[in-house]
Amino acid sequence: METIRLRNVSFQYMGENRINGIRNVNLSVREGECVLLAGVSGCGKSTILRVINGLAPYFYEGNITGEIELMGKRVNEIPFAEISQICGSVFQNPRSQFFYMNTSSEIAFGCENQGIPTKEIKLRVEESIKQFQLEELQNRNIMQLSGGEKQKIAFASIYAGRPDIYVLDEPSANLDFDAIMDIKRILKKLKEQGKTIIIAEHRLYYLMDIADRVCYVKDGNIAKEYTIDQFKQLSVQELRKRGLRSLDYRTLYEEMCANGQMDERTKKEKKTNSSNRVKHIYMKEVSCEYKGTAEAALMIKECILPMHEKIAVIGHNGAGKSTFMNGLCGMNKSVKGIYYKGSEILSEKRRCKESFEVFQEVNHQLFTSSVAEEVSLGSTKKSDEERKELMGMLELTNYADTHPMALSGGQKQRVAIASALYSGRRMICLDEPTSGLDYHQMERVAELIEKIQPELDLLLVITHDLEFILKTCSYIVHIEKGKVLEQYSLDEEGKEKLFRFFDYEK
């Protein structure tokens, strides 16, 4: 039976957002099938999903034409609110899709809206918790959960409503490696139960043994449909040409073995670096303990961070990567330790002054009404020339008078970095700069890293993105349980170690 059917569906957003609409989309999904929508950012994947779950045009206003059928019923004959009984939706931002503050109440939220009797809701909530193994998350304050845990609660909540169709809009965008594996298990379970799944994603690898079909969406249209086997045949180059991420870390491994190009680059960099005098940031007795927790969040006897490298900080969820970074940048008062640069001691105040963090949510760190103003904010320097040069380097010249909030995500990142460079900071840390990005966008972040690295003493990136690490990083710091487990240069041997860490099937 067909669960979703789109016939010549076009949608045009009202107002300024003209590009992201869709035109003449035809799609038919059978019961129990999992269809993956892949494509670059802004290609219209999300719009297709919104047309299916009714948010377009009910919430996102615009013009819709064509025919949409869900479970054999035409959508315009179903009142919007009732679509939620047929279609359950999970979105990308875990912070903004729960309504209650308590996990168990939240799981019941959808059922309450449907007016299901109390007794039945209680049974369903229990079943959701059991199905997704959420016993530990019962009756907790949602605000205190990690992004991955929040996302699991979102799935459980949808599941309790017993929809036939699951509409998922980049559910992994803000998640780390382990959380994605949890989402994968949930999707497998849904599929076993014969639910229809339609999912838009940038991270493709975790869906390869779940999806049945892949629709490549381009410019608001389904440009090509592949069966999963056909899709898996695409080479890395073909995927990249389409802006798609790799399907399997093993292909990256093979690619790496095939060309030694990366190594030459690292070698070359090593040579240029050898002329610098101070080569390391040395950390000693760095620790961080929060009251009321048994284990220290950070406990590092000593650690040497090489300067003039592109350092990737890896580690599992909750390993202490962010605490490590915040401590280094003088942003976390609970982190105590001694930091040296050569023989100089870097006090907390000095670290705070000389370093800069680029947040995952870069919107939090843009304050003014124009890019030019933003770059010079917080700096005592008043050199227009230098600012212009800097903005030229980061491709921001044309945006000098634009409001930072009107820029794309990547441009915002560059504005934040420009402000850091302008105020003479020589240690820059980035937190997950590539989460939720397509291949082209990721490539541009990698280029940015290459570009700013010569201006810096220390460059640190917290990331879970193997493809990104291989593309640009030259050094790895692996943190687990608040300790530095390993640190190594990304040479042949280092890469073997890196792959072992990312081997998610072990």
Place this chain on the structure above:
Amino acid sequence: MSNLNPITKILCILAVNIVITFGVNVMMELVMLASVSALFWANGKWKKSIRYILIFLFLLFGDKCILPLISAAWLSTLSCLVFIAFRKFFFCIMAADFFISTTEINVMIASMEKLKIPEAIIIPLAVLVRFFPTVKEEWNHIRAAMRMRNIGTGVGQILLHPIETMEYIIVPLLFSTVKIGEELAAAALARGLGMKKRRTNLCRVSFKAADCFVMICSVTVVILSKLYGGY
């Protein structure tokens, strides 16, 4: 007394506001401070209540001991604003904080549904209450970012450039909360909020002895303030 009905709490806020509007003397202020602190205390928020008591004592101290010593006109105006005018709003903030920090949204919705208040009022109010913790979370991130950029952190900076500082806080806060608000609304709608059918609510609410007690106290405080509290 820990699980008060939200309606009772709303009545408390009302009582506090009425008393403040009538005007109060120091004696009455202390009575209110004690009552609202007791509510915090009963809900296990003793840290918060101590913080409020300390702030109040500081304001009172400023009013009675520092203010008479100040001779410069502009400084005394400013101090009056902080020590006297703000002290009046202080209780409103305290009562509202008590409501927000101790009320779960589902309980609030349930109690209002019981009183047959229409959904058109309940849902926006619920969204409003839902939003406070989000704003607080965003604010923490933004404050960290401001500290990192060296802007608007010190007291000096805030006093010297109050408007600029406000701008730096409000621009990112507004943008991020608007975005979250939009996503939240989309998610809630996609999960069937606002369906024509009658909602179920898992939460059971009732009026208990504690509610009656707190309500009687509120009314008593209002009456007392009318009789003895004025200037």
